[in-house]
Amino acid sequence: MLPSDYTTSQLDVLEAEAIHIMREVAAEFERPCLLFSGGKDSIVMLRIAEKAFWPAPIPFPLMHVDTGHNFPEVIEFRDRRVAELGARLVVASVQASIDAGRVAEETGRRASRNRLQTTTLLDAIEEHEFDAVFGGARRDEEKARAKERVFSFRDDFGQWDPKNQRPELWNLYNARIRKGEHIRVFPLSNWTELDIWDYIRREKIEIPAIYFAHSRTVFERDGMLLADSEVVHRGDDEPTFETVVRYRTVGDMTCTGAVQSTAATIEEIIAEIAATRITERGATRADDRASEAAMEDRKKEGYF
């Protein structure tokens, strides 16, 4: 029951805004879809979709861009959650893009399928004629994202033009596009990492086990701890060791680092995040370290 002094907590305000955005998309687009990776942000986004349309089912399919290098725990979680909801899941496979000759596998020690995902994603959007694609990106994650609209226009080539964005006023979103163009929609734009965790705690939302502290065989590269796995090309000069870690973000195994942590509960994670002095992408994403504008460049090409 809500209090009657008409105050609303920050999570209630953020949730109401995200629900409004989702309903706006369902009302104005023909073929939306929601990107669901099994990561915490997309899990929260999925819960908000459930809330926005209850008691009706979520009126659009989910899509996962599967690099084939995902954490098995996360794929298991993804499939279980999709089954619970009775939702339709579209899996866009990077391996299939490689097999079809659409993209070439990177070689060498730092080979990753992270960047290849963009082609797979754009191909899937075209194939399924999706006109709106929900993503879980937040503006606090990265400085290029801080400038992105909630309704972010993408041209025929799926590209983002940061210098030519549509102004966005009040809660009025411009959903008009031509055939072949699409809108990326970010209902969690105004959430911070801590808001996400507070919400997961409040709503008692299940998340994949790798977010909690566990013992894992890892090796160190560029100050990051990468999981030892057959999909990660580890050099002989990169010895493995076993330690207790958890993940702050969930992405491709080849470029997502673990952090040393003993946080085994949501409460402990929140305490750790509140005290941390490093951003989640800075701590755990090799892909953003390439250059100062790494994210901006990938986004322009059509990355999430």
Add this chain to the structure above:
Amino acid sequence: MDILRFATAGSVDDGKSTLIGRLLFDSKAIFEDQLEAVERTSRDRGTEYTDLSLLTDGLRAEREQGITIDVAYRYFATPRRKFIIADTPGHIQYTRNMVTGASTADLAIVLIDARKGVLEQSRRHAFLTSLLRVPHLVLAVNKMDLVDYSAERFEEIREEFTAFAAKLNIADLTFIPISALHGDNVVSRSENMPWYNGTSLLHHLENVHIASDRNLVDVRFPVQYVIRPQRATDHEFHDYRGYAGQVAGGVIKPGDEVMHLPSGLVTRVAAIDTFNGPVEEAFPPMSVTLRLADDIDISRGDMICRPNNRPQVAQDLQAMVCWMADGVKLAPRTKLVIKHTTRTARAMVRDLNYRLDVNTLHRDESAQSLGLNEIGRVSLRVTQPLFVDDYARNRLTGGFILIDESTNGTVGAGMITDAR
């Protein structure tokens, strides 16, 4: 903990980025890796100090040109409040960004360089704050360290600005002397200005009363989406029909008598549903689903209100419009798409009453058109009725956007002043 959304206006020269950098840094919202990246870039460029503006200028073109192109959103929190900053560029060509940032702001901070005093730009920012009805304005007189923390200088600026602000609609105006560079009066009270009796900027942001800024009087519920599960297997919801939307005004309770527009039919609220169960009241900004006692044909774009307190049902609007398009101008007979609450229609410009000089507030009644970043009073004819209030009464039912049908771009923002 609630949320305060605030917009900051001013140019790099006014120390805006430094101020934001300081608020973020002192509230520990800047992380070590971000600071290291900024320090590295500052060093690479041969800058002697750590250029905190690099934190907010996110795009390659901005860093290369040393300018801020677009509204950037920043987040920080203190134990009292979560803050969302819409950081808007101060250059004249970016009026549209200020309007964008101010549209959702509870409060605006306009920065003034204590050495330069009230400039044309400061007046413009204050005017836009007033036009967008941002409920609270803070005039931060920055660089007080460079005027020897002079009480006289601060008073001069306060008097000059107060005289100007009298012509505007500013409900709550606060002056704070600060030095963003040294942190005076930003987070804590400065010892350098014992003559100043007010609070620090952060203290003001944490405590300014915003709960009364929403309209909790006039019930306005724009129907956004109709929820009809129709799951044959689920008998409980087979006949379910709910009207989903975000409350734009007033307090709605089960049992309340409500009116549907455009039909004018009256019914009662049977229940207010959410995923977490029914609630006993709904008010802004809650997103809920209403069930009504009677079967009425209701669709997206309709409005639910109280029988004795209705919005105007109007096809002729008078509005202040900020034009945001490059190239194309707004002129009589221009045809556009209008999006107002959840209703989209076509509109034609009947007349441009005047163009407003945002620096002098002079009304040019001979103006023939509005160009990029120009503001004027416009008469619009809409193809179907809209359910509107004066923008001054309710920002959500009084604001609209204009879309160019050929490019699909958002080309204008309007604030309704009169409707019939």
